[in-house]
Amino acid sequence: MTKIGIIGGSGLYRMDALKNVQEVELDTPYGPPSDIIVQGTLGDATLFFLPRHGRQHLIPPGEINFRANIFAMKLLGVEKIISVSAVGSLREHIEPGDMVLVDQFIDFTRADRPATFFEKGITGHVSMAQPTCPCLRDALKQAIGSLDVTLHSHGTYICMEGPQFSSRAESHMYRAWGADVVGMTNMPEAKLAREAEICYATLALSTDYDCWKEDEEHVSVEMVLEIMHRNVENAKQVLQVLAARTIDAGCQCGSAAANAVITPADAISRELREKLFPLYGKYWQ
Ligand SMILES: CSC[C@H]1O[C@H](OP(=O)(O)O)[C@H](O)[C@@H]1O
Numbered sequence: 127m128t129k130i131g132i133i134g135g136s137g138l139y140r141m142d143a144l145k146n147v148q149e150v151e152l153d154t155p156y157g158p159p160s161d162i163i164v165q166g167t168l169g170d171a172t173l174f175f176l177p178r179h180g181r182q183h184l185i186p187p188g189e190i191n192f193r194a195n196i197f198a199m200k201l202l203g204v205e206k207i208i209s210v211s212a213v214g215s216l217r218e219h220i221e222p223g224d225m226v227l228v229d230q231f232i233d234f235t236r237a238d239r240p241a242t243f244f245e246k247g248i249t250g251h252v253s254m255a256q257p258t259c260p261c262l263r264d265a266l267k268q269a270i271g272s273l274d275v276t277l278h279s280h281g282t283y284i285c286m287e288g289p290q291f292s293s294r295a296e297s298h299m300y301r302a303w304g305a306d307v308v309g310m311t312n313m314p315e316a317k318l319a320r321e322a323e324i325c326y327a328t329l330a331l332s333t334d335y336d337c338w339k340e341d342e343e344h345v346s347v348e349m350v351l352e353i354m355h356r357n358v359e360n361a362k363q364v365l366q367v368l369a370a371r372t373i374d375a376g377c378q379c380g381s382a383a384a385n386a387v388i389t390p391a392d393a394i395s396r397e398l399r400e401k402l403f404p405l406y407g408k409y410w411q
């Protein structure tokens with residue numbers, strides 16, 4: 127059975143459709159993940175659901191322990207992660223309620239978000255040229271195709287620091303930089319998934335026009351949650367359809383770190399090798 131991790135964002139805190147549900151409480155070398163992970167079956171897949179802000183939305187974007195979340199998914203054997211995220215639209219044609227299959231990111235986070243597993247005695251550089259998994263995106267595209275939802279099958283997500291929403295000048299700047307949607311959470315999540323050799327794709331739900339569009343009301347939490355409540359069932363439906371299908375395995379995500387580590391294995395301390403064994407042990411046998 128394919129093991130799929132779902133990282134739920136604003137407005138998606140549970141997945142009631144899961145069968146054979148078990149709650150998994152895990153710890154990682156980086157601390158505990160955002161919440162208990164709910165494991166269950168859906169169609170032909172085993173799903174692991176983790177709300178990135180916690181079930182009660184206690185964790186703001188800048189305080190999410192992204193390393194713990196991704197490491198926990200790896201410990202559970204997750205091979206593919208779908209990030210479900212609320213985003214502001216930076217383009218007229220991406221309307222609130224639309225879905226966007228993000229394929230590129232701009233990391234504009236600025237505070238202290240630990241963004242790598244390669245530190246303190248090991249150096250590695252993975253490629254982020256194609257930061258999302260083409261096979262997983264394709265499977266999501268097919269699944270969304272069966273619903274009555276407007277889908278944009280490409281899009282660049284700029285990850286801002288937050289937690290405040292952007293100023294109008296920033297919103298215009300993101301547009302000038304080529305971003306299509308804005309959010310606060312997909313970085314460093316996507317980078318860490320790549321380092322952990324887990325396929326990653328973002329199912330973004332457009333909830334607002336941020337604040338660049340002067341004929342529209344500027345974004346507010348109320349607006350985001352209202353649109354999310356109306357559309358979260360669609361996102362769950364997509365996951366249900368996806369879980370019933372076979373996802374093409376032709377991507378390179380599972381070996382993303384194969385040639386990334388510069389530090390020779392015998393120069394990495396035993397302690398560090400033990401810590402990172404769930405991620406890179408296969409290269410150190
Ligand atoms: C509640 S509005 C801002 C909030 O929503 C998005 O969260 P997520 O990506 O987890 O759905 C955005 O990134 C902000 O964290």
Ligand SMILES: Nc1ncnc2[nH]cnc12
Nearest residue numbers: 212213214308309336345
């Ligand atoms: N306009 C916006 N800016 C940042 N994050 C968001 N999440 C949803 N809408 C957003």
